[in-house]
Amino acid sequence: MQSPSLWRKPSPCLGRLQNHTEPKWNTWTLFQVDYATNRIQFGEKIHNFGLIQEKLARMVMLQYVTESMAYMVSANMDQGSTDFQIEAAISKIFGSEAAWKVTDECIQIMGGMGFMKEPGVERVLRDLRIFRIFEGTNDILRLFVALQGCMDKGKELSGLGSALKNPFGNAGLLLGEAGKQLRRRAGLGSGLSLSGIVHPELSRSGELAVQALEQFATVVGAKLIKHKKGIVNEQFLLQRLADGAIDLYAMVVVLSRASRSLSEGHHTAQHE
Secondary structure (H helix, E strand, O other): OOOOOHHHOHHHHHHHHHOOOOOOOOOHHHHHHHHHHHOEEOOEEHHHOHHHHHHHHHHHHHHHHHHHHHHHHHHHHHOOOOOOHHHHHHHHHHHHHHHHHHHHHHHHHHHHHHHOOOOOHHHHHHHHHHHHOOOOOHHHHHHHHHHHHHHHHHHHHHHHHHHHHOOOOOHHHHHHHHHHHHHHHOOOOOOOOOOOOOOHHHHHHHHHHHHHHHHHHHHHHHHHHHHHHHHHHOHHHHHHHHHHHHHHHHHHHHHHHHHHHHHOOOOOOOOO
8 A cells, every 4th residue: 555645635636626716616617617608609608519518527527426436435434444445546546637637628618718827727737736646656556456456356266276276175166166157158247236235227327337347357367367476567457457447446436326315315316
């Protein structure tokens, strides 16, 4: 683990996005919505243009995912969990990069005005740059996320290898693994399900998340078998695995938060 305070890093990134200098806007995203609503270009307000709408939607989405990650890690800590290093690293990577992307899009929407000192966006962009370096660079943290995940999968494969040396004494383990392989080849998955956990309106999203998790686990296992201990030197591969893990974690935390909002009847549930 790079730093015991790593879990805190998504929150300052969120703070830079949410704390606009003018209270009436509250967040930089709302500031951009206001700007796009009033800015006229080519004889029309720019918020009517599809590309501007996409930028605003992605800004809101990235902020929502970053919030969800911060909430999840904090909740796990509040419940007494001590094993949250990977989640904290993922949250720091995603939060720092999401904040940069959102602020960059702010400048893009504003055009040349975004470079000016008065709106304040250029200062936020400069301040945010260091978060991809503090508490371990995002490059190193990606290697940490991938290798830590591979370590857990490697222990599972190591146990299977030991069982193969004494098949009669470990028949249950071998039969269980054989069953998993047969289910995967038949397209039946591992049996993991979020049914009854996520809100019914999000059941299809839950199924897709499970499918993605199963496919990812299969890929990680295959790469470990191929590279063995040499995987520590496969940085291109490790980066791809880390990005996959980050995306999967984002899926799960968003699904959890949106499902809770629906279950508790929050007024923002359908929007989420």
